[in-house]
Amino acid sequence: MTAIHNPSTLGASDNIPDNSYAFCIDLTAPWFIRKGAMIAYYGQMQFQALTHGLHGAALHMVANQFSAPLYMGDYAVAEGFGKLIIGDRGYDINSYDLDDGNLTIRASNLLAFEPGLALNQSIVPGFLTLIGTGKFLASSNGPVMFAEPPLRIDPEALVGWADCPSPSHHYDQGWISNFLAAGAHMMGINSGEERQFDFTGAGTVLIQSSEKVLSDTHVVRSIEGQIHGITPTGLQRLNGVIAAKLAEQPR
Known part of the structure; x- marks a missing residue:
């Protein structure tokens, strides 16, 4: 029989019993929550968007802990008390604890984090960096x-990395040969296996159990944020690359 939950059965912050797709936050202090992640709650709560209407402690918290302007519109501050249940389109959700740590995560995977953690934009497009001590929640396509x-991984399988240098791109010999043979024309190789992220040094890499990126919205936004610094020649080249990629898509 399917379990019927109430505040007493949900307990402390954890996944819903026997459900890896939903997480219950025992809200006693403010959290940063990605918009759209809340699916239900017990108790008294309010959700304030970061882009307007903030005041008092919430405004101070955002000013000190949220340094990712491209992502301001994606998050809200959850305040109050009770049981806050979040989900992400049926993807697995896990909680992680940082202790004076440094972790970079794909922006589309980050769902919520405690204000003991500071959020910064990573130099890697589409990724965010959490610094400090506290708990955060992230979704993934599979465990x-x-x-x-040192290891190399498929870029689409990468969730994030902790306490190690940012990755570099690695291209295999076959890809380089095709690249040169095509006269530096980068179209026509679509498997994804010719390109990997190369990690070196100490640390931990988080890898999801599939090659499906949850969303590319944040990468697109990062590119849009850099358009103003591109010359007309660069814009024409970028337009050509986009047109070629669109032509490859099935009709």
């Missing part, structure tokens, strides 16, 4: 694996 560098 998450933890691996030590």
Whole structure:
């Protein structure tokens, strides 16, 4: 029989019993929550968007802990008390604890975090960096694996990395040969296996159990944020690349 939940059965912050797709936050202090993640709650709560209407402690918290202007519109501050249940389109959700740590995560995977953590934009497009001490919640397409560098992984399988340098791109010999043979024309190789992220040094890499990126919205937004610095020649080249990619899509 399907379990019927209430505040007493949900207990402390954890996944809903026997359900890896939903997480219950025992809200006693403010959290940063990605818009759209809340699916239900017990108690008294309010959700304030970061882009307007903030005041008092919430405004101070955002000013000190949220340094990612491209993502201001994606998050709200959840305040009050009770049981806050969140989900993400049926993807697995896990909680992670940082202790004076440094973790970079794909923006589309980050769902919520405590204000003991500061959020910064990563230099890697589409990724965010959490610094400090506290708990955060992230979704993934399948269970998450933890691996030590040195290793190479498929970019689409990457969830994030902790306490190690940012990755570099690695292209295999076959891709380079095709790239040169095509006269530096980058179209026509679509498997994804020719390009990997190369991690070196100490630390931990988080890898989801599939090659499906949850969303590319944040990468697109990062590119849009850099358009103003591109010359007309660069814009024409970018337009050509986009047109070629669109032509490859099935009709």
